[in-house]
Amino acid sequence: MTSLFEPVTAGALHLKNRIVMAPLTRNRSPNAVPTPLAITYYAQRATAGLLVTEATAISHQGQGYADVPGLYAPEQLAAWRRVTEAVHAAGGCIVTQLWHVGRVSHTELQLDGAAPVAPSAITAKTKTVLIHDGVPAFVDTSPPRALRLDELPGIVDDYRRAAKAAVDVAGFDGVELHGANGYLLDQFLKTGSNHRTDAYGGSIENRARLLLEATRAVVEAVGGGRVGIRLSPVTPANDIVDVDPQPLLEYVVRALAPMGLAYVHIIEGATGGPREIGDRPFDYAALKQAYRSAGGTGAWMVNNGYDRALADQAVNHGADLVAFGRPYIANPDLVHRLREGLPLATGDKTTWYGGGAKGYTDYPAVEEAAAAAS
């Protein structure tokens, strides 16, 4: 029996347990620069085997929400450096999630009010977050323009540059490409958002091309052992859909197999929603088998709706890592609580996106709560 609390190696990452803090956007980085509160927030959670930061933009064009951080300016990297130093001092391991939102953006967030970019000029029927006078508001995304073929190498370069800076300058232990939840790489993958007729549209091979090029570039920049990738085969998040996700995702993981990645991170079902959706269940065991039989050696990370019992079951059925998202918001000492079977605190949803310390760094660990009560 494998335990959630046993150490595991994921590529070049030596993790003290199998519990991962999933990426959580918190919209508390004005001008895309994390504040000192982020240092406290991540250090408080450093008992996780691995922390994956909130999604972090690789370029200004990759920005899609108010006050989310970036990796493309010196002051952003310097601020992240203080976060990674604090996490390391607390004995933790931390990677950053590399983000290009594609069409899930708003002209207000783009340079010179430009239109967001996408594989095809199809508006996502979804919302983004703008903050005016400190008040967050959900607004419709702006109509995107289709990326020209000659712009794609520049986007791959942005991934490469951001990954290298994240490791070399900001001090991260590695990076996770955000290939999930209806953002740029997922938009290219899936038929609902990709109607291109060039080498990046049409067949599965063509739709997977940008994601694989970006991953290869990042692997070249920092070494495969420091690279993970997040995929969400069937989530409808951000108006994303594919007519036939099983062969698409199996192709993707087979192509990733030779890259020597640290891990593959799979969101099972609808992100933050049901684990099973639609009338044709996705076969996650077949997906993992496709990766392993193609020689993939990265750790297999699962996410979505896990609790202790489901996580125990997953590691006993061969998952190497389990990522917890919402539970990490209000339980900085989640590892301790899971190990001891202690009750979990529930977070305040009104402080998920935007604001300050409230609902961010003020959730106590169990011992702190007990001390305060006595």
Ligand SMILES: Cc1cc2nc3c(=O)[nH]c(=O)nc-3n(C[C@H](O)[C@H](O)[C@H](O)COP(=O)(O)O)c2cc1C
């Ligand atoms: C407030 C919030 C912010 C999130 N931000 C991100 C993000 O930046 N990147 C990402 O890939 N997923 C993001 N997610 C999805 C979570 O990582 C996770 O997949 C989801 O919450 C399901 O896991 P859970 O059931 O353990 O919460 C976010 C979820 C929440 C609730």
